[in-house]
Amino acid sequence: AQSVTQPDIHITVSEGASLELRCNYSYGATPYLFWYVQSPGQGLQLLLKYFSGDTLVQGIKGFEAEFKRSQSSFNLRKPSVHWSDAAEYFCAVATYSSASKIIFGSGTRLSIRP
Amino acid sequence: DTAVSQTPKYLVTQMGNDKSIKCEQNLGHDTMYWYKQDSKKFLKIMFSYNNKELIINETVPNRFSPKSPDKAHLNLHINSLELGDSAVYFCASSQGDSFNNEQFFGPGTRLTVL
Numbered sequence: 001a002q003s004v005t006q007p008d009i010h011i012t013v014s015e016g017a018s019l020e021l022r023c024n025y026s027y028g029a030t031p032y033l034f035w036y037v038q039s040p041g042q043g044l045q046l047l048l049k050y051f052s053g054d055t056l057v058q059g060i061k062g063f064e065a066e067f068k069r070s071q072s073s074f075n076l077r078k079p080s081v082h083w084s085d086a087a088e089y090f091c092a093v094a095t096y097s098s099a100s101k102i103i104f105g106s107g108t109r110l111s112i113r114p
Numbered sequence: 115d116t117a118v119s120q121t122p123k124y125l126v127t128q129m130g131n132d133k134s135i136k137c138e139q140n141l142g143h144d145t146m147y148w149y150k151q152d153s154k155k156f157l158k159i160m161f162s163y164n165n166k167e168l169i170i171n172e173t174v175p176n177r178f179s180p181k182s183p184d185k186a187h188l189n190l191h192i193n194s195l196e197l198g199d200s201a202v203y204f205c206a207s208s209q210g211d212s213f214n215n216e217q218f219f220g221p222g223t224r225l226t227v228l
Contacts, residue, residue, distance in 0.1 A: 032214065041221065041222075042221055042222075043118070043204055043206070043218075043219030043220050043221050043222055044157075044204070044206075044217075044219040045219070046216050046217070049214070049216075051214060088155060090157065101159055101162070101170055101172075102217070104156070104157040104158070106154065106155060106156050107155045107156075107157075109155075
């Protein structure tokens with residue numbers, strides 16, 4: 001069965017610094033990958049998604065992610081974080097056979113140091 | 115205008131009680147979902163409805179019964195509440211039930227069972 005691992009539970013970066021959040025997936029075929037953000041007390045919002053094509057995908061709020069099949073990874077990056085980026089970030093995977101079922105990782109909490 | 119709304123935002127109740135959480139979306143979507151997020155932030159799908167028909171039921175105890183009176187509403191009724199039901203419940207909706215249809219999430223309902 002497909003699964004998603006986010007190895008970092010909590011990350012703190014300084015405002016203006018670059019960010020990379022790690023995500024690894026487990027699935028035999030090409031997965032469909034997502035990154036969501038959850039601000040405190042809010043629901044989830046889609047940042048970006050990868051289905052096929054260019055392995056570097058651009059999302060909202062200046063985020064990007066790169067799909068690396070050889071490493072089974074889909075890491076999220078941002079060149080310069082802002083205090084408003086402090087939130088919980090979820091990587092997720094869906095497979096064609098599971099229709100609209102999306103499997104979420106356990107999340108990474110991002111804190112921003114002033 | 116709130117796209118996906120849930121009521122109530124907070125719900126505190128005793129074990130054994132029956133409670134309902136309501137969800138409404140004004141996006142004109144035809145697919146709605148219920149997710150459960152536990153204390154470790156792990157988010158898991160419970161149910162999915164497409165055009166008022168159940169399409170995903172993730173082995174949720176039958177104490178949980180979703181009801182979709184129309185495409186814009188998906189309510190969650192929980193009988194005989196247990197301590198382990200304490201969690202944040204998120205409603206979501208999408209246009210279409212395929213994984214590549216973006217899901218829009220409500221703000222969540224925090225259920226505490228005492």
